[in-house]
Amino acid sequence: MTRLGHILKELGRNFARHWSTVLGSLMSLTLLFLLFDLFWIAAGTSQSFYDRLLADLQMEVIFSEELEDKVASGAADEARTLEGVLSVQYISKEDARAELSRLVGTDLLVGYDSINPLPRSMILTFQPGYLTSTHLGQVEAELRQVKGVDEIFYSRDWLTKMENGTQLIQDAGVVLGLLILLAALISSANNIRLMTQTRAIGFGQMRLLGGGKFFLAAPFLLEGLLVGSISAALGWAVILYAKDEVSFTQFDIIIPQLKDVGIFVAACGVLGLISGYLGIRKLLR
Numbered sequence: 001m002t003r004l005g006h007i008l009k010e011l012g013r014n015f016a017r018h019w020s021t022v023l024g025s026l027m028s029l030t031l032l033f034l035l036f037d038l039f040w041i042a043a044g045t046s047q048s049f050y051d052r053l054l055a056d057l058q059m060e061v062i063f064s065e066e067l068e069d070k071v072a073s074g075a076a077d078e079a080r081t082l083e084g085v086l087s088v089q090y091i092s093k094e095d096a097r098a099e100l101s102r103l104v105g106t107d108l109l110v111g112y113d114s115i116n117p118l119p120r121s122m123i124l125t126f127q128p129g130y131l132t133s134t135h136l137g138q139v140e141a142e143l144r145q146v147k148g149v150d151e152i153f154y155s156r157d158w159l160t161k162m163e164n165g166t167q168l169i170q171d172a173g174v175v176l177g178l179l180i181l182l183a184a185l186i187s188s189a190n191n192i193r194l195m196t197q198t199r200a201i202g203f204g205q206m207r208l209l210g211g212g213k214f215f216l217a218a219p220f221l222l223e224g225l226l227v228g229s230i231s232a233a234l235g236w237a238v239i240l241y242a243k244d245e246v247s248f249t250q251f252d253i254i255i256p257q258l259k260d261v262g263i264f265v266a267a268c269g270v271l272g273l274i275s276g277y278l279g280i281r282k283l284l285r
Contacts, residue, residue: 033268034235057131060124085139090121136154229266
């Protein structure tokens with residue numbers, strides 16, 4: 001209990017003597033973590049918006065005019081067996097005429113019952129995990145082998161560009177996370193190193209009196225832990241306060257779950273603990 005009391009006393013003394021350094025470290029880390037929080041929210045929001053758009057992606061297959069109706073409907077049944085296909089809607093000439101009449105409000109093919117020029121087609125929807133350019137390209141290649149398939153339409157270019165954009169966001173998140181990790185480590189470690197330099201003589205005396213390395217380092221390790229976790233918590237406090245003041249009509253802002261936020265705050269505390277060790281390790285040799 002005496003050791004714990006001494007450690008907490010030293011921790012309070014560090015905060016009191018070097019309050020400006022601690023405050024500067026707290027503010028700089030809060031800004032760094034806030035930057036990462038904003039990117040995290042932006043990435044989650046854009047992914048949610050992308051998933052919503054992707055869910056509406058369909059593949060339309062046009063059959064040739066010469067193909068018999070029986071063969072065309074059989075091709076639709078065959079398409080249902082393809083991997084990842086969720087549903088197949090077969091559209092006959094009559095169905096296409098009814099849909100056109102619904103869209104324009106009148107039947108444009110009155111008097112052309114025997115020579116309906118609208119094509120037969122089928123519309124494929126896919127399970128969410130199969131909505132990738134690679135898989136849809138494979139499905140397209142298989143469908144082109146089916147007798148009577150004339151044209152296949154889906155948003156190939158859009159899908160490829162969105163996948164590239166999503167990958168770019170993920171790569172940027174990794175780079176940003178590493179930069180913030182490095183900046184937080186350097187900033188916190190330097191601040192703790194500055195505080196330990198003023199007490200180098202006292203450290204030497206306590207080492208001569210038998211003070212253990214952990215006993216001497218504990219106040220600075222706790223300081224790093226507290227500053228790191230409090231900075232991360234303050235960043236999320238700002239986010240949660242501001243989220244009710246900002247809204248968009250086209251999409252919803254996706255805030256990470258409370259469990260994930262708690263893990264992030266704990267991880268930042270561990271990061272602060274590591275920075276505390278880096279700042280004190282020279283005096284422990």
